Amino acid sequence: MTEHGHVSVVNVLRVDFTRYSEECYHVSLSETYGRYRRTLSEEPLAIGVILVALWMAWSLASGLLTGGIRISSLASLVWDGLLRGLIIGLAGIGLSMTYSILNFANFAHGDYLTSGAFAGMGTSYLIAGIGENSVGALLLVGAGGSVFGGALGIGVTTAPLAVVFGALVAGVAAIVLALAIDRFVYRPIRDESGIALLITSIGVAFALRYLLQFVYGAGVRGTTASGSVPRVSVPAIDGTFRVTAHDISLIVVAGGLMLGVHLLLQRTKLGKAMRAMSDNEDLARITGIPTEEVIRTTWIVGAGLTGVAGYMFVLWKGTLGFNDGWLLLLLVFAAVILGGIGSIYGAIGGGIIIGLTASVSVIWIPSAFGRAAAFVVMIVILLFKPEGIFSGRTTA
């Protein structure tokens, strides 16, 4: 370490502060109640948030009663937000896991998602269009307008095999990528601070994103035969809203994977090992937990889910560009922070809340600010409950 005299003082102080902050965790119920009362009286921000919430409730209620807001369009927004939220949540599980175990915010996570989506879509193109088009153009997802997804008939009903294999390849590609990057980039500096790792991950994000642009081109392409996707109109009270086959497949895949992760973490010791690691990595290692192996498993689970989320996202919205994952990343961060870092249920719940916020908020504010509203929700949560709304529940 270092030889200066003031350091020992620093250490003594730090011990004291640690103990103090540990004691702070064990607050009793009455103290919590008192704290809330104090928060209300001392925090003008809290009052502001409550007033905004009241205003929103009132304006929604009056809008619905007077017919200014149609129930069917509200239902349609909620449906859209729910699906968006499932994607955010699915991608958020991986981010949340690596955030808590490796203790850094991975800014390259969004680009893992895009990489998975490109690899998976390339596979779908290949399966759907082999024989009539060149393999290169198919694998490059029609870079430069050489092949079009609509012409290939990409869709869950029109080319089910291509979609299933595409989703699988998307997951595998993201896993391979994440493991390779971890081996060469993150592992050599595993013991550095979270901030050093965060800055490194920004470098990874840049390199990945613009390599994707180098290989696949800058254009945003349509990937699905959106006209031929089956759809039904679900009746709401004063109208209908639309549900497509891709909506349903997204729900099935996301729900299934979330259940799978839940079972994986409940039935195996992985969840417990991960929790132990996020608490204290050194302690976990000396108690015999193979920390590097746990880290690898974490990357495999997290990146796999992220890759599939990217593929389902692209299938669902029908377009693909090299920036997609980056644009989604801040929303994923918002979800993870909202749910509490390290909690997979928090990531799912937070994802759905963020997705709903981004979609439904256009009732109150101009549509350009949907994403901004989601960020504001995140900031508000960070200010009042930085441990997340599902606080205390970490992985599994």
Place this chain on the structure above:
Amino acid sequence: MSVDGIRGRFGGIFERDVTLVVAVLGALYLAYILAGVAFGYGLRGQLNSIANLTFYIGVFGMMALALNLHWGYTGLFNIGIVGFMGIGIYVTALVSKPPVGDGAAQVGGFGLPLFVGVLAGVLAAAFFGLLVALPALRLRADYLAIVTVAFSEIVRFTMMSRTFQTFTVPDTIDLWLFSFDPTADTVGLGGGGGLILNYTNPLEALLRALFLWDPYLGFVSFVEANVISNNPKPVLDGLLYGIVLLIGVGLFYLLLSRTGKSPFGRVLKAIREDEDVANALGKDTNRFKLTAFVLGSALMGLGGILWYSSRGSITPPSFRPNITFFIWIALIIGGAGSNTGSFLGGAIFAGVLYEGPRYFKNLVQAAFELGDAPRNFGEAMAGFASLDPMPFILYTLDSVSQLRLVIMGVVLIWLMHNRPEGLLGHRKETASSVDLARSGTGRSAEKPTAADGGENQ
């Protein structure tokens, strides 16, 4: 642990820094001039290329210095820089643009003098800095990062949104005690189309204020008569603006190094090292952090104004988070915590990583007669089927503007692995006002710092 005490900084370090800055700038300019010779530029082309290089060295140097106050001194992880830059230039535009009616601009402004606009822009950036910092500085470093980047995105959404595109200003505004008649009739942020900056040319405004405009015009016509015959004014404008920016860098440097050495700056460094200790010693760390954040945001606003004010127009896509990360890479190249390092990082980033790849591409294209590049990666790879790497090489050269960002990412990773303290090595100024090193050890640490991997090892 290497210590640059106050005493050392007045002596050898300072001279060494000057030498270092001169050497790095000299090398960069020499490289660009040589490249210009290779391209067969005339004097006009050379001056143009130098002006361009100076501009980017100036703006990146300035922004890296401003970020150094946040991250290098205080340890505040701000990745919303571009938001403050955008606020600065947009407010300047709003205040100083002439009212609608003259020119092609769809949206007008209040038509006030440019210096009022700049002042308003800086104050607005500072105000938003306060707005972000008041709640957010309580957060952990990584949370602060996410909040600030979300803030900068909200700023960009606001610029793009139709809601703020145009407003109609009433003819008279009655404010309780007095009323006034603004000249503006339509103001706004211009939405996705951005704003046309049709105010006085900032260079002209500055020179007029210094009573140098007429001498400058005389100089321009002298150059036109004797040296460069075809319209030298844009080139000379560019050069002069570059010099103004470098003076700006000098002022930023002076301000920040004075701040850093002051008692205020020492508290900031103490907060960076250990906030709890600074708190325990009776310093109101929240207040210090708040002041530092607001000051840095104001400087970022000013930097943004100087960066974009000489452009013809501004559009929201210029204010993507990429710019923020460019500035971070510049700071990390130079080494956070040292002002000289920040400027050098900015200069090296501008000359090598930001503009360098494009020059490299042009050099290669000037040296070899190359055909047309393939349009996409597939065609580029198709060459390998016949063992012909040329299409791939051509495509790579053609995509240099994207690969530049890949290179930046890789450089950032490399730096974090090998030189987390920056290329200059460990240059962080310590919080104490006296030299903490035991006799003898302090001096030896000032040797080239390759052996000093940082205090954490």
